Amino acid sequence: MLSWMRKNLLRRETRRWVDEGLVEPFQAERILNRYGTSLNDTGPSALGLLTGLAGLFAGLALLLLVSANWEQLPRLARFAGLVTLTAVLNGWGVLRLARAGTGGGLLFLGGFAYGAS
Structure with a gap:
């Protein structure tokens, strides 16, 4: 691909x-x-850039949210929530990448969830 x-x-x-x-x-x-394209296809657009920036800021917001409330969260909730979120985002990203070739953003967010854990 x-x-x-x-x-x-x-x-x-x-x-x-x-x-x-x-x-x-x-x-x-x-x-x-x-190769999965044609002469009439358009190149990259501003939408792709905005989507990437939205993913970046969503990941940073997750890091900020977790770090601000780390001590107040119960230990089991921290572990289960972040591991589950990491597994779901990465699993969904791998499935989309395998089927449509567009799961990179979800894998990127899964990396942020892994970093937050």
Whole structure:
């Protein structure tokens, strides 16, 4: 599976090939379909950046919440809650990564939950 950056580079290069007449548009589409993209796909957007920042701030908020209330939380609740949250986020991220290739954000949040524990 190619990363979005490599897909973007491949898409730009095949557009150049079509513009230069090296390949026909249908050939370029067949090449790109092999890697899960097409000539008409758009590149990365601001939405991806905002989603990444939202994940970062959610992870930082989790760290702040846990550290501010660490002493007030019962020991079993700290252990069970953080281990469960870590397992759920990482498990969900691995499943999404295996099925759709888009579980990186959940794995990132699972890393924050692991750090909080």
